[in-house]
Amino acid sequence: MxxxxxxxxxxxxxxxxxxxxxxxxxxxxxxxxxxxxxxxxxxxxxxxxxxxxxxxxxxxxxxxxxxxxxxxxxxxxxxxxxxxxxxxxxxxxxxxxxxxxxxxxxxxxxxxxxxxxxxxxxxxxxxxxxxxxxxxxxxxxxxxxxxxxxxxxxxxxxxxxxxxxxxxxxxxxxxxxxxxxxxxxxxxxxxxxxxxxxxxxxxxxxxxxxxxxxxEGTTLATGVAVDRRSVDAGQSVSLTGRVTDPSGRVTGDPLVLESRRPGGAWAPAGDLVLTGPNGLARVDVPVTETTEFRWHRPESQYADEGWSDPVTVTVAEAPAALEGAKNK
CATH class of the missing domain: 2.60.120 (Jelly Rolls)
Structure with a gap:
């Protein structure tokens, strides 16, 4: 500046x-x-x-x-x-x-x-x-x-x-x-x-x-992307986060991944994630049940904290569980 x-x-x-x-x-x-x-x-x-x-x-x-x-x-x-x-x-x-x-x-x-x-x-x-x-x-x-x-x-x-x-x-x-x-x-x-x-x-x-x-601070936007929205229990998904300024430039701000069961309370799902050379944050997360994820952008000297929209990863029920449900 x-x-x-x-x-x-x-x-x-x-x-x-x-x-x-x-x-x-x-x-x-x-x-x-x-x-x-x-x-x-x-x-x-x-x-x-x-x-x-x-x-x-x-x-x-x-x-x-x-x-x-x-x-x-x-x-x-x-x-x-x-x-x-x-x-x-x-x-x-x-x-x-x-x-x-x-x-x-x-x-x-x-x-x-x-x-x-x-x-x-x-x-x-x-x-x-x-x-x-x-x-x-x-x-x-x-x-x-x-x-x-x-x-x-x-x-x-x-x-x-x-x-x-x-x-x-x-x-x-x-x-x-x-x-x-x-x-x-x-x-x-x-x-x-x-x-x-x-x-x-x-x-x-x-x-x-x-x-x-x-x-005052710059207005930033935080986005989230996931490589797939439905997995079998125990499989991992790859989540990426992107922070951009009003001009659309990727800023590379570090992020914290948060997760919750649908309707539950949000909680950190890991430590602060630093971005790579492309300015994106990326983590691989195993999913054992249907879970919502979002990125949290902590407050910095030049911008207030913020969150991405949530994404839901659905875990398919195992065949044995489905058969048991039918026999009840």
Whole structure:
């Protein structure tokens, strides 16, 4: 899973003057994501340099996690593993009003995490070809989730030339609302990220530009197949299990076979079964009486537990048993 590159930010910086229109409206309620892609042009995850917005940066690895701690929304969050120190990863948010900007993101790290937040804006007192750049260092302590808000953050602001991003004067310090009150309101974008120290961290509950995103598990489907549905007592059947994601790709998740007499209670029929090179789980099971089988997919970091539909293997009655039944 990949985050958007900083090229998207370069394009945004070069077209700040065209951001007067309000961002697209998002549907009410949180949108559930199973990876870093939001599908929203106004809010997405990216990575930037910690020392310079468009400085050198490396993409992190990403994966879903249960936790850490108690996730602020749902049960899971998006874990990010920096490739090296010096890169901050987190949400990009486009805004139409600096005075009303309030992007928030929840972050957690078992070792703590250092981050940075940038704001680029064009206000009513900007000369053509210039923009205001705000920067603030961030810190998230270990032990719990921390919610970072752009509206509550104090930035160091510098007027820069848009073509080169070279500073054009001394800086000043203010929150986004106070800065808009001094220099006029305007449009722009904000990026808030963590991982500057190279430590892994998790993100959740991203809110901005009218959207809210909750990182949750992938929806998986588990299927079962049996080589024959009717056997003599004591014969074996071969059962295979297949786990697929929403695109139909076989994931290779390990499975546990469960069995029961028809109408009885389900119970494990063996240990966890690892999949082969083809991504399928397979076991051979002797059957002494008519039995139902199904596969159980245990809960994982990236998906909830699930079960396949059951299949029934019928055991034919032995001839002697049938003859005895007739003579009764």
């Amino acid at each position: 990949r985050l958007r590159t900083t090229m998207a930010l370069v394009a945004s910086a070069m077209t700040l003057a065209a951001l007067g229109a309000a961002p697209a409206e998002a549907a009410e309620g949180a949108q559930r994501l199973s990876g870093p892609a939001t599908g929203d042009p106004d809010v997405f995850l990216t990575y930037v340099g910690c020392d310079a917005l468009f400085g050198a940066a490396q993409p992190p690895q990403s994966r879903l996690n249960l936790g850490p701690y108690t996730a602020p929304m749902g049960r899971r969050s998006l874990g990010l593993v920096p490739a090296a120190p010096g890169t901050a990863s987190g949400p990009f948010t486009r805004f139409a009003s600096l005075a009303g900007l309030d992007t928030t993101v929840a972050v957690a790290s078992t070792s703590g995490s250092q981050g940075v937040s940038y704001v680029m804006a064009i206000t009513s007192d900007n000369l053509p070809g210039t923009a205001w750049r705000g920067r603030a260092a961030l810190s998230a302590p270990a032990g719990s989730w921390t919610t970072v808000s752009t509206a509550a953050t104090t930035y160091d602001w510098t007027l820069v030339e848009l073509g080169t991003l070279a500073p054009l004067g001394s800086s000043e310090t203010a929150t986004t609302a106070d800065f808009a009150a001094r220099h006029g309101d305007g449009a722009g974008f904000a990026v808030t990220g963590f991982g500057c120290d190279g430590a892994p961290f998790n993100l959740d509950a991203v809110r901005g530009s009218g959207s809210t995103f909750d990182f």
